[in-house]
Amino acid sequence: MKQEITIVKIGGNVVDDASTLEKVLQEFSQISGPKVLVHGGGKIASDLSVKLGIQPKMVEGRRITDEESLKVVMMAYGGLVNKGIVAQLQAMGCNALGLTGADANIIPAHKRNSGEIDYGYVGDFNIEDIDTARLQFLINGELTPVFCALTHDQQGSMLNTNADTLASGLAISLAKHYHPKLVYCFEKQGVLLDSEDDATLIRELNYLHYQQLKDDGIIHNGMIPKLDNAFAARDKGVKVVIKHALELSKPAGTVLA
Amino acid sequence: MKQEITIVKIGGNVVDDASTLEKVLQEFSQISGPKVLVHGGGKIASDLSVKLGIQPKMVEGRRITDEESLKVVMMAYGGLVNKGIVAQLQAMGCNALGLTGADANIIPAHKRNSGEIDYGYVGDFNIEDIDTARLQFLINGELTPVFCALTHDQQGSMLNTNADTLASGLAISLAKHYHPKLVYCFEKQGVLLDSEDDATLIRELNYLHYQQLKDDGIIHNGMIPKLDNAFAARDKGVKVVIKHALELSKPAGTVLA
Numbered sequence: 001m002k003q004e005i006t007i008v009k010i011g012g013n014v015v016d017d018a019s020t021l022e023k024v025l026q027e028f029s030q031i032s033g034p035k036v037l038v039h040g041g042g043k044i045a046s047d048l049s050v051k052l053g054i055q056p057k058m059v060e061g062r063r064i065t066d067e068e069s070l071k072v073v074m075m076a077y078g079g080l081v082n083k084g085i086v087a088q089l090q091a092m093g094c095n096a097l098g099l100t101g102a103d104a105n106i107i108p109a110h111k112r113n114s115g116e117i118d119y120g121y122v123g124d125f126n127i128e129d130i131d132t133a134r135l136q137f138l139i140n141g142e143l144t145p146v147f148c149a150l151t152h153d154q155q156g157s158m159l160n161t162n163a164d165t166l167a168s169g170l171a172i173s174l175a176k177h178y179h180p181k182l183v184y185c186f187e188k189q190g191v192l193l194d195s196e197d198d199a200t201l202i203r204e205l206n207y208l209h210y211q212q213l214k215d216d217g218i219i220h221n222g223m224i225p226k227l228d229n230a231f232a233a234r235d236k237g238v239k240v241v242i243k244h245a246l247e248l249s250k251p252a253g254t255v256l257a
Numbered sequence: 258m259k260q261e262i263t264i265v266k267i268g269g270n271v272v273d274d275a276s277t278l279e280k281v282l283q284e285f286s287q288i289s290g291p292k293v294l295v296h297g298g299g300k301i302a303s304d305l306s307v308k309l310g311i312q313p314k315m316v317e318g319r320r321i322t323d324e325e326s327l328k329v330v331m332m333a334y335g336g337l338v339n340k341g342i343v344a345q346l347q348a349m350g351c352n353a354l355g356l357t358g359a360d361a362n363i364i365p366a367h368k369r370n371s372g373e374i375d376y377g378y379v380g381d382f383n384i385e386d387i388d389t390a391r392l393q394f395l396i397n398g399e400l401t402p403v404f405c406a407l408t409h410d411q412q413g414s415m416l417n418t419n420a421d422t423l424a425s426g427l428a429i430s431l432a433k434h435y436h437p438k439l440v441y442c443f444e445k446q447g448v449l450l451d452s453e454d455d456a457t458l459i460r461e462l463n464y465l466h467y468q469q470l471k472d473d474g475i476i477h478n479g480m481i482p483k484l485d486n487a488f489a490a491r492d493k494g495v496k497v498v499i500k501h502a503l504e505l506s507k508p509a510g511t512v513l514a
Contacts, residue, residue: 048332052308071337075305079336080328083407083415087359091413097361102344104354104400137398141391143361150340156348158340 005139005178006035009167011186012042014245015081024185025085027248029094034139034178037096037146038167039085045076059117065160070121073160077148085146097143101151102158104138106131107166109151109159123151123159125166130173168229172236180238184230185245190254191227193218206257207231230256262396262435263292266424268443269299271502272338281442282342284505286349291396291435294353294403295424296342302333316374322417327378330417334405342403354400358408359415361395363388364423366408366416380408380416382423387430425486429493437495441487442502447511448484450475463514464488487513 008028014020028037049056049072057064065073082098089096101107101123107130109123138145147170149163164184171182193200193213202209210227213219219227226242234240234256243253265285271277285294306313306329314321322330339355346353358364358380364387366380395402404427406420421441428439450457450470459466467484470476476484487497491513500510 051310074340075332075336077336078340079332079334083331083335083357083359086357087409087415088413090359090362090409091411095362096359098355098357098359100340100343100355102340102347102353102355105347105352134398141394152344152347154348156345158344 002177002179004033004181005174006031006033006181006183007038007167007171007174008035008183008185008248009038009163010040010245011163011184012040013187014185015039015042015044020245021085022088024245024248025088026092027246029089029092030249035144036135036139036170036174037085037089037144038163038170039077039081039146039148040163041073041077041081041149044081045073048072048076057120062117062119064118065120065122067121070158070160074150074158078150078158082146082148089144089146094144095142096146097138098146098148100148100158101125101161101166104131104134106134107151107161107169108154109161111153111159121157121159123153123161125151125161125169127169127172130169132173132176135170135174136177162225162229164226164229168233168238171233171238171240175237180233182230182233182238182240183248184226184240184242185248186242187245189244189247189252190242191219191223195223202254204255204257207234259434259436261290261438262431263288263290263438263440264295264424264428264431265292265440265442265505266295266420267297267502268420268441269297270444271299271442272296272301273299277502278342279345281502281505282345283349284503286346286351287506292401293392293396293427293431294342294346294401295420295427296334296338296403296405297420298330298334298338298406301338302330305329305333314377319374319376321375322377322379324378327415327417331407331415335407335415339403339405346401346403351401352399353403354395355403355405357405357415358382358418358423361388361391363391364408364418364426365411366418368410368416378410378414378416380410380418382408382418382426384426384429387426389430389433392427392431393434419482419486421483421486425490425495428490428495428497432494437490439487439490439495439497440505441483441497441499442505443499444502446501446504446509447499448476448480452480459511461512461514464491 109125366382
């Protein structure tokens with residue numbers, strides 16, 4: 001019988017605030033059973049870029065990860081944020097192992113091939129390429145993988161990758177060995193009809209309803225890629241919840257139907 | 258019967274030069290049998306400090322790792338250098354796993370307790386605290402650990418640690434399960450009587466001879482802590498070689514007798 005596994009994605013706003021991050025990690029450390037943490041980088045990479053005088057490079061309105069920007073995300077996500085989280089989880093008794101997709105070759109990827117725009121060092125991966133056996137080996141060794149959103153091109157370079165997509169991909173691929181539960185944590189109570197009003201929380205959201213809310217302009221901006229990733233996982237049998245980071249241990253948020 | 262394991266430490270000068278680093282990693286990737294890489298950080302951390310306007314903090318002539326400097330080494334060693342090496346090794350067919358001492362709690366440490374000077378976030382560890390069973394678990398999983406010189410205080414903070422000491426400590430602790438061979442690689446041919454003349458290479462060096470060369474001022478500066486670490490490992494039965502980074506695959510350098 002397959003065991004349950006919890007994949008928690010924490011967003012940039014959680015990572016940016018030391019006190020929130022500590023509370024969330026405390027709750028995460030207490031989740032029983034196998035678990036995986038995926039974190040975004042928040043403003044740390046942008047702040048570091050500014051301090052280093054690296055200008056964001058845009059082509060046709062899209063942000064490009066050039067070589068200098070790649071170094072910044074490697075430092076910010078792979079070093080500062082990831083290792084900071086690992087040290088904190090260790091202090092909470094959770095045997096964390098910080099990973100990028102390059103480590104143990106768990107998430108081999110390739111540079112985004114978009115045809116028209118060269119996004120630079122941005123990585124996309126095929127879910128079927130994720131080495132779930134390797135991940136299971138680490139988890140069976142009572143380790144808790146902590147992923148930052150970096151993958152690699154298999155040719156010697158790291159690649160910047162979307163953290164929501166990485167979390168969703170890991171959850172889908174882990175369904176081979178486990179019953180995955182994917183929890184997207186952020187600074188809101190879940191999917192809201194009015195993004196400024198927590199009382200408008202949608203407790204259960206199905207795909208048709210989501211499409212309708214998107215068409216009506218009620219769900220917009222950053223929530224769309226997040227929900228697309230969430231529904232991609234839901235579609236493959238993953239349980240998905242979108243909730244406030246400080247409600248990790250509570251039955252709260254928006255459940256995808 | 259115990260298997261041989263090779264622990265290679267590459268110094269800052271190797272890490273700083275992209276072309277040298279690539280050649281050394283190529284040779285490292287071809288070492289057969291279990292192996293571990295330990296790398297220093299080189300000038301990358303100092304350069305980053307300068308760019309970020311962080312002044313090196315000195316107390317009584319000793320460098321202090323304050324909170325800002327700790328962030329810099331976490332970014333430079335744990336992020337940029339470590340993940341860059343992992344991506345390169347993966348491209349060479351070596352299944353590298355980037356680690357700090359906090360990851361999987363392999364090297365629990367504590368802040369340096371020197372009595373008089375507070376060195377800040379500088380870590381010392383007891384060799385007997387290294388979790389060699391965990392390390393063996395990863396190595397048995399056909400992974401190649403790549404350590405940067407960071408440990409953690411078990412209270413939520415990473416600590417800056419000397420890379421030579423870390424390599425020596427790992428080699429000594431791995432003697433429980435393997436026959437360790439420790440290779441210190443740097444930009445010289447080995448231990449030289451005249452640091453500017455490769456022809457003065459000492460092919461075999463014993464402890465008494467080392468003490469004498471130290472007393473005579475022939476071996477000095479940075480070589481002393483390196484050799485102290487090297488002899489500490491030799492004393493525990495570890496084979497130790499000090500050689501040029503580009504001679505990794507050749508029977509060259511100074512062997513400790």
